[in-house]
Amino acid sequence: LVSHLGVNDSSRSQLVILQSTLAQYGENGLAVAVALHGDVPGSLAWDWNLGGIRSLEAEPPPASALPTTLLVAPDGRVIRRWEGFVPPADLGLTLRGLVGPPAGAAPVELGPDAP
Numbered sequence: 001l002v003s004h005l006g007v008n009d010s011s012r013s014q015l016v017i018l019q020s021t022l023a024q025y026g027e028n029g030l031a032v033a034v035a036l037h038g039d040v041p042g043s044l045a046w047d048w049n050l051g052g053i054r055s056l057e058a059e060p061p062p063a064s065a066l067p068t069t070l071l072v073a074p075d076g077r078v079i080r081r082w083e084g085f086v087p088p089a090d091l092g093l094t095l096r097g098l099v100g101p102p103a104g105a106a107p108v109e110l111g112p113d114a115p
Helices: 009-028 088-099
Strands: 002-005 033-036 054-056 068-072 078-083
Touching: 002 009, 009 088, 068 088, 078 088
Parallel strands: 002 033, 033 054
Antiparallel strands: 002 068, 068 078
């Protein structure tokens, strides 16, 4: 999971979701990385307490909206892309479908989609 973040409130909120996501799905093999864009103070990675989240070199952002989050497969394919804040439920359900439920959580069975 790679998120391109700016120095703005929605990026900070997204980081909180990413931290929780890593805590829940890290045992399932999920890795989380961020690239910080814009006028980023040198201490921001520590101020925002990235913890186990990896920090990447900031290249040009992949979209005009920050945050932008990419769900990347181990082979490098982008499986899902979100521009703007990713709601926790959307991210969680997407990850459950791909890597299974978080450690300690009961599986959720969803019925078939209505026609």
